[in-house]
Amino acid sequence: MSNSLNLEKKSKKIPLALCFLLLSSSFLVFFSSSCRLYNIERKLDPVNADFISKVKYIITRKERKIFLELPNSEKEQFIEKFWERRDPDQDTEENEFKMEYFNRIERASELFVSEAKPGWLTDRGRIYILFGPPMDRMRYPMGGDPYSRCREIWYYGAFPVVFLDSTCTGIYSLVTYDLTGMRQFNLMYMHELTKAQARAQQTFGKEKRFFDFxxxxxxxxxxxxxxxxxxxxxxxxxxxxxxxxxxxxxxxxxxxxxxxxxxxxxxxxxxxxxxxxxxxxxxxxxxxxxxxxxxxxxxxxxxxxxxxxxxxxxxxxxxxxxxxxxxxxxxxxx
Missing domain, CATH: 2.60.40.10 (Immunoglobulins)
Structure with missing residues (x-):
């Protein structure tokens, strides 16, 4: 009886060990692949490095992997196809998507200059580039309510995006609230924000454009x-x-x-x-x-x-x- 129990216990342990081994192997494969791609990216020439940096908000993981693994002789053609796939009207000479995207990068760099990096690389810059200027932008300066000061809330319709400057030094971070009573709302909030960013990787909404005259x-x-x-x-x-x-x-x-x-x-x-x-x-x-x-x-x-x-x-x-x-x-x- 005891032998059968021991065999049963051992049989239960084998799948757990195997699962752990598989998970460890998967992690090592993923880690190894990420390191390899990272090292390839570090060795890119200035033109290709600038491309992969500037499109970081809209390029998919699959596209990035393909681009990095291509020989240099084929990267230029990839870049052309990358923008062609996102051209909303291929009957026109201009690629409206590409023009809008780079205009937003330029504008974000002009708007968000208070942080210790280019404006387009900040959290506010990322949201601005992906979704355009909000319909409403609420600013709360340092001297205001201590519970709401040093933050900005952008509204896209009824959808709020909150940025907090925790040190009141002009460096804003995208907020993910972690309040127990609001947990479900927060998960839904980040889920919707993630979905919106994923949609922006496929197509760039033309509803939000830049201030021009x-x-x-x-x-x-x-x-x-x-x-x-x-x-x-x-x-x-x-x-x-x-x-x-x-x-x-x-x-x-x-x-x-x-x-x-x-x-x-x-x-x-x-x-x-x-x-x-x-x-x-x-x-x-x-x-x-x-x-x-x-x-x-x-x-x-x-x-x-x-x-x-x-x-x-x-x-x-x-x-x-x-x-x-x-x-x-x-x-x-x-």
Whole structure:
């Protein structure tokens, strides 16, 4: 009887030992493969190293492995195919996805400069690149409520993304709350965030774009002692950051214009704040439509100086809600 019991006990131990051995072997294989790929990546030439670094947020594990294991002679073709697979409209010359992705990297680097690394490599930069500017961005400075200070909350619709600066030194980390009473919510939150990032690896949403504007000048009257015209500035509704106020989305655009002659002397200036209030349903319909601002241009002084050389018209637009600003310059001749 005792022998049978011993045999039974031994038979139960064998599968456990075998499972442990298999798990250990699997870990060693995975670890070995990861180290091998890491060493290959370290030896990449500057062009390929820059590519694998910049696409880290959208490249899949399988794509990364294939790219690193390819001979150098085939890596250029892989990069071309990589972007082709993500091109939303292959009938156009431009790859809108690629342009948007690198524009977001550039913009993230400009926006998040307070941390000890390039802005696009920060947590805020990663979320900004993957999902674009949020519809609402709440900032809580150092002097505020001690339970909410030094943090930012970004809203994509009703979905919040929280960043915490634990030392109030300008270095923000993506927050994963670990409150017992909220555990299920937190798991769901991170699950949804992970799913959203996975979707971004396959396709890049075009709904969220960068703050940009188009502008033009129309001269209606050009006389010896007077010039009249209109400066038109257009910004896609979908590029503007808003703040939720009740059932409305609101923001203010500050517009500053300066006309300077060829020597840099100020000839004309203009400044105005444009308030925008729009409902969310209306915003969805107007994503690709333009919010238009028409500014009167009247010049009656120093016209002779403007006729002598290359003048420059400077524009600065600030989106108060998102804290974004953009400057542009165009040549102005009489």
């Amino acid at each position: 188009k502008w033009r000048v129309k001269k209606d009257v050009v006389e010896e002692d007077r010039v009249e015209g209109t400066i038109t500035i257009e910004i896609p509704y979908g590029n503007i950051w808003y703040k939720a106020e009740g059932d409305m989305l609101e923001t203010v655009l500050d517009v500053r214009l300066e006309l300077k002659d060829s020597e840099g002397n100020l000839i004309w200036e203009y400044e105005e704040a444009f308030a925008i209030a729009i409902k969310e349903d209306e915003l969805k319909e107007k994503q690709n439509k333009m919010y238009e601002m028409e500014i009167p241009l009247i010049l009656e002084k120093d016209l002779e100086r403007l006729r002598q050389g290359k003048n420059l018209l400077h524009a600065l637009i600030i989106n108060r809600t998102g804290g974004e600003d953009l400057k542009k310059v165009m040549e102005f001749r009489l």
